Amino acid sequence: MLNVSSARVVAARKLTERAGRRAAGLFLVEGPNAVREALAAGAVRELFCTPAQAYEGVSYAGPIHLVDDRAAAALSETVHPQGVVAVCALADVPPEVALARRPQLAVLLAEVSDPGNAGTVLRTADAAGAGLVAFGGGSVDPYNGKVVRSAAGSHFHVDLVCDVPADQVIHAARAAGLRVLAATGDGSAGLDDEDAAGRLAAPTLWVLGNEARGLPPELASRCDDRVRIPIHGRAESLNLAAAAAVVLYTSARAQRR
């Protein structure tokens, strides 16, 4: 059983830092549910688990290391380690590759810094049937432990794009025939009006900005339209993940009518 000072554990721990992930081309996925998705996607390169957390029923030919609780905790980024951590290959693709698959629904996060929000948007985009989720330059690293945890396995379900400037993603999406819509608090078009007019049935890239600052104006001006989510009550705005859920599910419904 490996302990916290074993060379394999020490090497895997480096993946809790962005620099370590980029150098190795690997990231960590924790917990039985997310690890199952990683295994199904063929992304797992190495698996660590505690004896208490039997891991079986999946086809996986790579190394499985039994670790003690301290080593499992050292590889975990949560308060309650779940006893299973997989080392996985980074999953992102260039935007052109993702767009060549003709996604009907896509999301671009621009300068989104909160990892929980970013991971929830990725999970929600997956649920809404989006084919592409891009983390534009200046956004949190999609392989950050909190993003991975919030996304609950969706890294392996959609085409993930990262480390590409937001305006380059917008340009490529438009060239691929997608309508590019900025979700903003003060857009000129109302979401429900866009929906009622049938304009959300087209293939769409939704662009979402930072939790506090919103979309940079120069980026919003590059979108085809700025769309406002209605605020019926007295809240000043929606949380980013809630806004993403509203626009993505409105598009998903419109595209299936």
Add this chain to the structure above:
Amino acid sequence: MLNVSSARVVAARKLTERAGRRAAGLFLVEGPNAVREALAAGAVRELFCTPAQAYEGVSYAGPIHLVDDRAAAALSETVHPQGVVAVCALADVPPEVALARRPQLAVLLAEVSDPGNAGTVLRTADAAGAGLVAFGGGSVDPYNGKVVRSAAGSHFHVDLVCDVPADQVIHAARAAGLRVLAATGDGSAGLDDEDAAGRLAAPTLWVLGNEARGLPPELASRCDDRVRIPIHGRAESLNLAAAAAVVLYTSARAQRR
């Protein structure tokens, strides 16, 4: 300037614990935006701020205490204290009082334990125009610091109900003429079908369950219908706050058509 050992600061610190809040009938609200909403609602009983955080432009006749940074940090539950903390009167009302105002849209959280999720649902419900948000028995305390932070002032915008058993809220809502819908992963009715059939235009109470376990079956069986949010992609489910955003905005749109 008050320091961390001042009697007022020591007394206010007790409000970071549930027992202290219940004993005093008070809770803490932090940050300029949320405190502005509390002031507008007339809920503030005492205000603490640092000299760096000038607080002006609002009508407030109660005590304002200047505090040093350490005292501000002691009253804060965040990593980056914002320098303004208000002691506010608890804001909840009995369900009968809230229902007498005839809300068209309402939410009940059943055994929801994650404070960030709960606060985000409250904020989203406010944005969607809901008039009532109930935290059923077994849910996180709505006055918990993380809930308050995530709700961003919405405690003062909707009728908040708490410490009431979930089935009692369901009973009272139905008696007041609301349709009671459980949002579940496996409901018999699809959300889009309900919407297309015009059934979401009625006054509605949405019942949402725990992040991991979902709704207790005995509670789901007390609802008029169990409604399934479609999963178009490969995610297993939606995060609770995202699910709330989808159902509440679908209802809000249906009620305004």
